[in-house]
Structures are given as structure tokens and as C-alpha cells.
Amino acid sequence: MPITHPNLRLTRLDGAIPVWLGEINPDDLPSICQNVQDGGGRLVALWGSDARELAGKSFALHVALVNEAGLICLSLALDAVQPVYPDISRIFPAASRMQRAAYDLLGIYAHEGHDHRKWVRHAAWHGGSFPLRKDFDAAQSRSPLSNSLPLAGERTNEKGNLEFSDEPDAYPFVQVEGQGVHEIPVGPVHAGTIEPGHFRFSVVGEKVLRLEERFGYTHKGIEKRFESLTLQQGVKLAGRVSGDSTVAYAWAYAMAAESIAAVTPPDRALWLRALFLERERIANHLGDLGYLGNDVALSFGFAQFWILKEQVLRNNAALFGHRYLMDKIIPGGVAVDLAEPGMQTLRDECAMLEHEARLLRGIYEEHAGVQDRFIGAGRVEPKLAAQLGLCGLAGRASAQAWDARVQFPCAPYDRLDVQMATYRNGDVAARVIVRFDELFESLRLQREILANLMQGAELARPIGKLPGNGFGIGMVEGWRGEVLVAIHTDAQGNLTRVHPHDPSWQNWPVLEHAVLGNIVPDFPLINKSFNLSYSGQDL
Amino acid sequence: MMAMDQTLGILFQFYQSLLVVLLAPLLTGWVSQCRAWLQNRTGPGLLQPYRTLRKLFHKDAVIAHNASPLFRITPYILFGCMWLAAAIIPIIAVDLPFSPAADVIALVGVFALARVFIALAAMDIGTAFGALGARREMLVSFLAEPALLMVLFTASLISQSTQLPRIVEALAHHQFVLYPSLAFAALAFVIVLLAENARIPVDNPGTHLELTMIHEAMILEYSARHLALIEWASSLKLFAYISLGIALFFPHGIAEVGAMVGNWGGALPLAITALLAKLVMAGAGLALLETLLAKMRIFRAPEFLGTAFLLAVLGLLIHFLLGA
Numbered sequence: 001m002p003i004t005h006p007n008l009r010l011t012r013l014d015g016a017i018p019v020w021l022g023e024i025n026p027d028d029l030p031s032i033c034q035n036v037q038d039g040g041g042r043l044v045a046l047w048g049s050d051a052r053e054l055a056g057k058s059f060a061l062h063v064a065l066v067n068e069a070g071l072i073c074l075s076l077a078l079d080a081v082q083p084v085y086p087d088i089s090r091i092f093p094a095a096s097r098m099q100r101a102a103y104d105l106l107g108i109y110a111h112e113g114h115d116h117r118k119w120v121r122h123a124a125w126h127g128g129s130f131p132l133r134k135d136f137d138a139a140q141s142r143s144p145l146s147n148s149l150p151l152a153g154e155r156t157n158e159k160g161n162l163e164f165s166d167e168p169d170a171y172p173f174v175q176v177e178g179q180g181v182h183e184i185p186v187g188p189v190h191a192g193t194i195e196p197g198h199f200r201f202s203v204v205g206e207k208v209l210r211l212e213e214r215f216g217y218t219h220k221g222i223e224k225r226f227e228s229l230t231l232q233q234g235v236k237l238a239g240r241v242s243g244d245s246t247v248a249y250a251w252a253y254a255m256a257a258e259s260i261a262a263v264t265p266p267d268r269a270l271w272l273r274a275l276f277l278e279r280e281r282i283a284n285h286l287g288d289l290g291y292l293g294n295d296v297a298l299s300f301g302f303a304q305f306w307i308l309k310e311q312v313l314r315n316n317a318a319l320f321g322h323r324y325l326m327d328k329i330i331p332g333g334v335a336v337d338l339a340e341p342g343m344q345t346l347r348d349e350c351a352m353l354e355h356e357a358r359l360l361r362g363i364y365e366e367h368a369g370v371q372d373r374f375i376g377a378g379r380v381e382p383k384l385a386a387q388l389g390l391c392g393l394a395g396r397a398s399a400q401a402w403d404a405r406v407q408f409p410c411a412p413y414d415r416l417d418v419q420m421a422t423y424r425n426g427d428v429a430a431r432v433i434v435r436f437d438e439l440f441e442s443l444r445l446q447r448e449i450l451a452n453l454m455q456g457a458e459l460a461r462p463i464g465k466l467p468g469n470g471f472g473i474g475m476v477e478g479w480r481g482e483v484l485v486a487i488h489t490d491a492q493g494n495l496t497r498v499h500p501h502d503p504s505w506q507n508w509p510v511l512e513h514a515v516l517g518n519i520v521p522d523f524p525l526i527n528k529s530f531n532l533s534y535s536g537q538d539l
Numbered sequence: 540m541m542a543m544d545q546t547l548g549i550l551f552q553f554y555q556s557l558l559v560v561l562l563a564p565l566l567t568g569w570v571s572q573c574r575a576w577l578q579n580r581t582g583p584g585l586l587q588p589y590r591t592l593r594k595l596f597h598k599d600a601v602i603a604h605n606a607s608p609l610f611r612i613t614p615y616i617l618f619g620c621m622w623l624a625a626a627i628i629p630i631i632a633v634d635l636p637f638s639p640a641a642d643v644i645a646l647v648g649v650f651a652l653a654r655v656f657i658a659l660a661a662m663d664i665g666t667a668f669g670a671l672g673a674r675r676e677m678l679v680s681f682l683a684e685p686a687l688l689m690v691l692f693t694a695s696l697i698s699q700s701t702q703l704p705r706i707v708e709a710l711a712h713h714q715f716v717l718y719p720s721l722a723f724a725a726l727a728f729v730i731v732l733l734a735e736n737a738r739i740p741v742d743n744p745g746t747h748l749e750l751t752m753i754h755e756a757m758i759l760e761y762s763a764r765h766l767a768l769i770e771w772a773s774s775l776k777l778f779a780y781i782s783l784g785i786a787l788f789f790p791h792g793i794a795e796v797g798a799m800v801g802n803w804g805g806a807l808p809l810a811i812t813a814l815l816a817k818l819v820m821a822g823a824g825l826a827l828l829e830t831l832l833a834k835m836r837i838f839r840a841p842e843f844l845g846t847a848f849l850l851a852v853l854g855l856l857i858h859f860l861l862g863a
Contacts (some may be wrong), residue, residue, distance in 0.1 A: 184667040184750075191759070192747030206837065295751075297743040297834035303578040369740060369833035520671070521837045524748040 002069035003039065005032050010072065015259030016410035018070030019473050026061075026076045026085045033065065033091045041067030042389040042402075043092035044475070045484050045501035046099065048106040050134050052080055054469075054491070059083040059108050062499075064473070064484060070408060073473060073486075083108040089115070094389040094506040105132040105223065117172060120216040120538060131224050132497075176202035176210050184520065188217045195534035199523075206519040211512045218538040226498035231257055231331055231466055234495055238485060239326050241500045242536030247273075247280040248478030249500060250329035252485035255410070255474025257331040260487060261463045267454040269333035270411045275449045276325045276334075278442040281479040282353070283312045283324075285439045288531050292432060293364070295525045296373040304360055308353055315349055333460025343450050350443050350450075357443075361436050374429035378514040378526030381426055390510045392481015392503040394530050397434045398426035404477035415452070416445055428529040438479075466493045480533065481507065502536030545636070552626065552635045559625040563778040564588035564771065566822055573826030588774060595767035603664045603760060613660035614761065614768035620653035621775035628782045631810040632794045633704040642701040643691040646783075647684060650735070653772070654680055661757035668749055672756025675837060679741060679753060682844035683734045686727055689851030693724040694787050696858050703786060711790035719861065723854035725788045729828075730847035732780045734840065736773070738825065740832040741840050751834070781821045789817055 002010070002020055007028045010020040024032060033043075045064040051057040058080040065072045076085055087110035089096035099110045100119035107130035109116070121127070130136060176183075181204050188196035196217035202210040222241060226234055238253035239246040251273055258265065265273075286309040293301025313323040319342040320328055328336050338346075364370055380390060385398035395402055405418045421437035423430040470489040475482050481503025490496040511530055515523055568585040575582025602611065627641045627649070641649070658676055661669035695701045697718060698709030710718075734741040737754035746752060749759065758769050786793065792813025794806040835843060 182667075184671065186667075186750060190747075191749040293833075295748065297739045297746065297832075299574070299745070300578050300830050303580055307579065367833060369835060372839075373833060373836060519837065521751040523750050 017408040036065045047499040048102045048108045049497040084111045218535045222539045242533040245478040246326045247276045248476045248483040252474035252476045254331045256472035256487040259472035260470035265333040266458040268456040272334045281442045284479040285435045332463045377428040379427040396422045397430035399424045431529040468493045504532040504537045548636045563774040567774040569822040577830040598763040600763035610663045613656045614765040617772040618768045621772040625779045638704045668756045675753045686847040687731045690724045690728045693854040707790045720854040720858040723850045727847040727850035736777045739829040740835045
């Protein structure tokens with residue numbers, strides 16, 4: 001048992017990674033969360049579902065926590081009329097935005113939560129309508145606002161006494177007041193081609209006193225779209241939640257589906273999946289290392305790293321048919337095989353990358369100008385990182401030793417002995433070091449995978465339809481951090497709720513802290529050193 | 540003879556000014572091309588700045604509703620200032636009619652005038668980035684300007700004049716002497732050149748990161764012909780600075796108009812060849828510097844420019860101590 005609590009009975013879920021399920025009373029949620037937090041665990045995901053169609057069921061809240069034993073998924077049945085649950089953002093600060101998103105999408109809300117501002121909702125639908133409810137009427141929710149709801153001002157919500165703003169897109173940023181303090185609004189449209197996000201800086205001179213992020217500009221209704229897809233269509237959508245992590249998402253989705261269907265993919269498919277995942281990590285780390293050079297105006301590093309990344313992408317296209325490996329993982333296996341000439345191409349590529357990346361690492365590390373910019377910028381102390389639940393690559397650079405490939409190794413990672421890269425400093429330089437270490441480790445893993453790739457003609461054990469009323473969860477260590485996908489099926493075995501969860505949910509709020517006390521022109525560098533996904537958390 | 544000199548001088552002045560306006564974007568293109576080569580990239584080609592200018596002149600300008608006339612006239616003032624600066628500096632010949640009109644101090648003044656207008660225009664619309672850029676530009680320039688003056692004073696002390704043609708004549712046409720004081724001044728000048736032309740390591744002319752910009756942040760609101768003039772003025776400024784550097788530190792080859800009378804075959808082609816060779820070298824050198832260096836944290840810029848000032852003062856002191 002991963003944790004013990006008097007009111008908690010956990011059952012182990014079948015699947016590739018250790019997952020425990022527990023149905024609890026809403027009142028027990030804070031004490032269980034506190035219990036997990038005291039034991040060094042943290043929050044991975046929080047989402048809601050609407051099960052009012054089923055007899056005796058209503059809304060449900062799902063909280064995925066992790067500690068060293070595995071993933072603990074708690075489900076709480078909520079009232080149909082007043083779906084409230086106790087706030088857990090005091091225990092896990094990362095929960096705050098997830099709770100706000102759960103209200104915007106499903107209308108379930110945290111009792112006594114301290115932040116009730118909207119999160120993913122902009123002006124695309126009204127405050128009183130909730131897209132993820134089964135009785136949601138898209139046509140009505142888009143009718144002109146003036147006809148149905150008051151335009152301005154806070155109003156009391158019909159579900160309780162909480163106040164939510166219903167202005168088209170009014171959003172009360174926290175104001176910082178003082179002598180010489182002013183605000184710099186940046187985005188959502190930026191000078192470069194990056195994803196849209198709004199950053200509100202409160203600065204005095206060049207020094208950042210406060211940063212507040214505002215996202216949701218890339219909300220595409222992914223979770224709603226899943227409801228009308230089949231299992232096979234769903235994996236394509238999952239692979240497009242955040243394009244740079246397409247392998248991680250597709251694998252997590254497939255893992256969740258395989259857990260429900262109790263199917264184990266063929267060995268060769270699992271090894272190929274690991275190969276794809278490591279190649280995704282290699283490509284993204286190379287790209288980021290180039291961008292980090294570019295952000296300190298060392299265009300030389302940018303050009304060199306992007307030549308290497310381009311080589312990886314071209315090999316992907318030549319061998320697997322897609323530069324970013326989209327749609328190569330399917331529920332039950334993989335969609336593409338690797339022949340012997342291709343393996344030789346990858347071995348040659350590994351040797352080339354290893355050699356070039358070592359040279360470039362030397363150049364970065366010995367360049368005084370680059371190191372002067374990297375060292376000390378955007379520092380997140382390990383203590384703060386633990387408190388806020390910083391995860392993934394950025395977490396490992398702040399001594400948060402979490403890596404699903406190491407702690408919960410699903411096949412074939414259980415036979416690969418992954419070395420986790422961690423560093424204590426928590427600044428941009430540390431995140432660069434972790435990227436380099438992980439790059440070389442991934443190259444080693446790729447060689448290992450190629451050497452041990454299981455033989456076999458079978459690439460997939462197809463899953464036709466999932467069993468009814470099933471629940472499965474998949475978690476994969478993507479290059480950015482742990483990617484989680486949860487699948488709920490209805491009585492007929494159709495997808496009724498799919499929640500893809502990006503590590504950016506946990507890490508974006510930490511960026512607000514990382515930039516404090518730094519100067520404004522260092523923000524792009526600090527931001528890039530985290531390189532978080534907008535699309536992955538706007539959904 | 541005198542009248543002929545004057546006519547020739549005016550003709551030369553005209554040709555030099557025209558040449559500078561037309562050649563300046565080519566120099567910018569050359570620097571970009573060298574940077575691309577040094578980074579293993581193909582590069583956009585030498586003529587890219589001209590294509591950009593043509594594109595911008597064909598577009599319709601978008602101007603904020605609350606822009607004052609200052610915002611509209613600034614690009615013209617900027618362009619005029621840089622053109623005037625380029626006309627003052629002896630580029631292919633020394634005794635041009637314009638040159639006595641303004642000395643090196645006036646030259647620094649012309650640069651300052653342009654800066655005041657661009658900073659005011661940046662703040663005119665009231666966007667956060669304009670004010671941000673203007674503030675940073677002032678931080679950089681109030682340190683760069685005295686350093687530049689000190690460099691020019693060192694050269695003036697050697698030639699006993701603040702007139703650029705006299706300085707060039709003194710340095711180029713007398714017997715060949717190595718001036719240690721000028722070596723320090725040259726180092727200081729390179730630093731000022733990097734800072735004043737928004738080059739790496741002080742600013743990054745190629746960046747898309749609006750929060751890190753200095754010069755680019757000031758001109759974010761400009762478009763079309765206004766932007767084209769500003770870009771062109773930036774090219775002119777770089778050209779003027781590099782020409783100034785050449786005139787002060789490598790003046791050999793710059794012709795005297797007087798010497799050209801009756802000697803067409805010798806002085807002019809030599810002067811133009813020498814100029815082109817020096818510009819090619821200077822552009823490649825600038826590209827090399829920009830490739831090797833990373834951009835420094837903005838609060839390092841004062842230290843960097845402080846170093847320039849220190850070097851320039853050292854140059855002056857050496858002149859007084861050694862008389863060289």
C-alpha cells in the first residue's frame with residue numbers, strides 16, 4: 001500500500017505502471033493529500049467528470065497523486081446540484097489552476113479556495129455554462145452575451161455564494177503598488193513565432209517584482225472533442241495535445257487504454273516505443289539547447305544545435321514516416337517497424353550526435369559570456385521546488401529527483417537502467433546541464449535499445465473496443481516531465497472522458513517565482529530554460 | 540584653379556553623399572552575410588537589406604491613433620541626421636566643402652540629436668515597450684557618448700584640430716608614425732561602435748524577444764516607409780561609424796581633392812579601392828566579433844562602456860605623458 005489512512009481503501013489497477021485507485025469522501029480529501037505531501041509525494045493531476053447519466057452517480061473529482069510507491073488516484077463523488085469539494089491548493093499550490101479550470105469546464109468548485117478567477121475560459125463561452133457537462137449546449141453558450149447575461153460586474157453564482165466575473169474577458173490581475181512600480185503587459189501576441197500567452201510584469205526599473213501569467217488562448221476544446229471519438233481516433237488527438245510531446249502523449253493514452261482492456265503490447269512494440277520516446281527527447285533537448293544559445297545572442301550555438309536536431313528529424317521522416325513521430329504509437333502497439341538498414345542509420349546518427357554535442361557542450365561551458373548569463377538566472381531553490389511541486393526536467397535541475405522511467409519503469413525501461421540526471425542549483429545553467437546529461441543518457445539508451453530490440457513480426461495486438469465503465473491511467477516521462485492520460489469509458493465502452501495532463505500545469509506557476517528579483521531582459525532566457533507548453537495545458 | 544577646386548569639391552561632396560546612401564545597406568548586408576557564413580548558414584545574400592527596403596516602401600503605414608506629429612517626422616529627422624553625419628566624415632576625400640561646417644563635436648551632436656528624437660518618438664505612443672527601449676537606449680548612450688568624445692579628443696590632440704579633415708590629413712599625410720595613444724582610442728572606439736549601433740554584445744539586432752530589445756523596442760510601432768527610413772538610417776549610422784573609425788585609425792588612402800586635379804587616374808580609384816577594402820575588412824571583423832560574443836546582461840553594459848571611457852582616457856593620458 002502506498003499510503004495508509006483510516007478512511008482509504010486502495011485497489012491496485014492492472015497496467016504497465018503501479019496505480020492505485022481509491023473512492024473517498026470529499027471530507028477526507030485534505031487529510032489524505034496532507035498525508036501524501038508529508039511523505040514527500042506531490043500532485044500530478046486534478047480533473048472532473050460528469051457521470052450524471054449513470055444511476056446513482058453524479059459529478060466526480062479525480063485527483064492523481066504520486067509518491068515513491070506509485071500513482072494514487074482518488075475519486076470523489078460530488079453533489080449534482082452543488083458540486084463542491086474541499087480546496088487542496090493550500091497543500092499543493094499547483095492545484096489552484098487545475099481547480100479553476102475544473103470550474104470553467106465542468107462547474108465543480110473548490111470550497112474556500114482562495115482564487116476563484118476564471119482560468120481557461122476567455123470569451124468563447126459564458127460563465128454560467130460548462131462545456132464538459134453532458135447537457136452542455138454549444139449553440140446556446142455562444143449566443144450574444146448581452147441577451148443572456150449581464151455584461152459587467154461580479155455576480156453571485158447560482159450554484160452558491162461564490163462570485164465569478166461574467167464580463168467578456170475581464171480578468172483582474174493582481175496589482176502591485178508602490179513608488180515607481182509599473183506594469184509591462186507582454187503578449188498574447190509576441191514578436192516571434194511562439195505560442196500565445198500573456199505575461200503581466202510588475203517592475204521597478206528593470207527589476208521584476210511580480211509576474212502573473214494568463215493563459216487559455218490556445219483552448220481548443222480537446223477534452224470535449226475526445227467524447228465523440230473512438231479509441232483509435234482518440235490516439236491521434238492525444239498525439240496533438242502538445243506537438244513536441246506527441247510520442248509521450250500517444251504512449252500515455254495507449255497505456256491507459258491497454259490498462260482498461262488488459263492487453264499487453266508485443267515486446268518489440270514496447271522497445272520501439274521507448275526508441276521513439278528517447279528520440280523525441282533527443283530532438284527537443286537539441287532544439288532547446290540551440291534556443292538557449294540564441295537567447296543570449298550566441299547564434300552560432302543556435303545554428304549548430306539546429307543542424308543536429310534537423311538531422312534527427314530527417315532520420316525520423318526517412319525511417320518512420322513522420323518528422324515528429326506522430327501517429328506511430330497506437331493502442332496495443334506501434335504502427336511502424338524498423339529494419340536493419342535503419343538501425344545502422346540510427347547507430348551512425350548516435351555516434352555523430354555524441355561527438356558533435358560534446359564539442360558544443362565544451363564551447364557552451366567555456367564561453368564566459370554565455371555562462372555569465374546562465375549562472376544564477378531564474379533560480380528555483382530545491383526547497384521552493386518541493387513546496388510548489390516542480391516536476392520533470394526543471395524539477396530535476398532543482399534537486400527534485402522524479403523520473404517515471406527510473407521510479408516506475410514500465411517495459412522496456414525495467415531492463416534499461418536509466419540514469420537520472422539531477423542538479424541542485426536550480427538556475428538556467430542547471431537546466432542546461434540537466435539537458436546535456438539527459439541528451440547523452442538518451443543517446444546511450446538509444447544504442448542500448450537498438451542492441452536489444454526484441455525480434456518478432458507482431459507489432460500490435462489491436463484493441464477493438466474498450467470494456468464498459470472502465471477507467472485507465474497512463475503516465476510516461478516525456479522530455480518536459482511526466483505526461484499523464486486518464487481514460488473513462490461509459491457503459492458501452494465509448495470514451496466518455498479523457499483527460500490529458502501536461503507537466504506544464506505544475507511548472508508554469510513556478511516560473512512566476514523563478515523570475516522574481518531577476519531583470520526583465522532575462523525573462524525570455526529563464527522562460528526558455530523551462531520551455532513549457534501552452535497548448536498542453538490550455539487544452 | 541580655386542574655382543575649379545570648388546566645383547570639383549561640390550561635385551565630390553555630391554557623389555560621396557550619394558555613394559554613402561546607396562552603399563550603406565550593402566555594408567549591413569555584408570555584415571549579415573559574414574555572420575551567416577561564420578555560423579554555417581547560407582545567409583540571405585548581400586542584397587537582402589535592399590529587398591527589405593523595397594518591401595517596406597511598398598507597404599501602407601499603420602500608425603497608432605494617438606501618435607503625435609513627432610512620431611511621423613522622427614524617421615525623416617533620423618535619416619537626415621545620419622546622412623549629414625556621413626557627409627561630414629571624410630570617406631573618399633578630405634577637403635570637401637561640407638567638412639569645415641562641422642567638427643567632431645558637432646558630429647557627436649548630430650548623433651545625439653537623432654537619439655533624442657527616436658527616444659521621444661518611442662515614448663510618444665505610450666506602449667510599454669517604447670518606454671522600455673527608450674530608457675535602455677539612454678542608459679547605454681549616456682555612457683557611450685563621453686567615451687566617443689574622449690576618443691575624438693585624443694585624435695584632436697595629435698592633430699591640433701577638431702576638424703575631421705585636418706585630423707585625417709595630420710594622421711595620413713604626414714610621415715608615418717605609430718601613436719600608442721590611438722591604439723587605446725581605437726579599442727575604446729570599437730566598444731562604442733558596438734554599443735551605439737545596437738550590436739552584440741550590447742544589443743541583438745536580430746532578436747525577436749521583445750523584452751530583451753533596446754533599439755528594436757523603440758521602433759516596434761513603426762511600419763512601412765517609416766520603418767524603411769529607420770532601417771536605412773541604421774545602416775547609414777553603421778556606415779558612418781565604420782567610416783569614422785577608418786578616418787581616425789586607418790586614414791591612409793583617403794584622397795585630397797586638390798591632389799586629384801590633373802591626377803584623375805591616381806588618387807580617386809585608389810581612394811575608392813582602399814575604402815572598399817577597408818569596409819570589407821571592417822564588416823568581416825564586426826561579424827566575427829558578433830559571432831564570438833554572447834549578449835551581456837543589460838546591467839553589464841555600463842561596465843562595458845565604462846571600460847571604453849577608461850581606455851579613451853588612457854589614450855589621452857598617454858598622449859600627454861609620451862607626447863605620442
